[in-house]
Amino acid sequence: MKTLSAKIKKNPYYVMWFKDAWPYITGAVLLSVFQIATLASTGNPWGVSAVFANWGAWLYELVGGSVDKWYYFASEGAQATLERGFLQDPGTMRNLGIIAGALFATLAASGFKFKKIKSWRQVLAAVLGGLLMGYGARIGFGCNIGALFSGIASFSLSGWVYAVFLFLGAVVGSKLLVKFFM
């Protein structure tokens, strides 16, 4: 058994496909191909964070709440998605697929590890960052996938505006990072 796993680990195809990171260009081409497949099969371009808002709504409904009167979920499309439910939502399947796929990739590269939390500062930054990203993505109608990648791919000017401010935000974020985490 040990010799077999040692053999697999040395196999050049295993190393190329599972162990080493793929080149950026491979990733770019695959993302584009799957973006087209997503648009063709679901009628909507790829988005990630809108799905999380729906998950929130379903969780809220699960404990007896109702989002029927919420402005964000007021459109017919949003209501229809919520009514179809968790298991009938292409976006939900895709997000679960991303998590499962990422897990598979780390396991296949034998790179899986439970990581230590280094400091409370890290926890605070993660929670704050997550809240800001989630709030920003919803108020701006998209994250870097829905608004940036899908936006630019659909020749929407808003995607480019997003790109400019994403860059500015990243500059400010990097400065803060160096200030508080170095």
Add this chain to the structure above:
Amino acid sequence: MKEVELDCMGEACPVPLIKAEKEMAKLDIGDVLIVQIDHSCAMKNVPEWARKEGHNVEIEEVDDGEWEVIIEKVK
């Protein structure tokens, strides 16, 4: 010929890279910097940066999801 270890376990990008850059600036030619990481993105950008700077780089897989990037300062 010094050998310096830099503990970047549990640190996410781009912290390991910035720490490695700062630490490298303090070293003399011939010294070795060992960056300990458990973040797979850092596995790409730390060696990439060091090779671009012209240093000798070796990567050692210490454990599942743990690596040491060994950088020898050559200039």
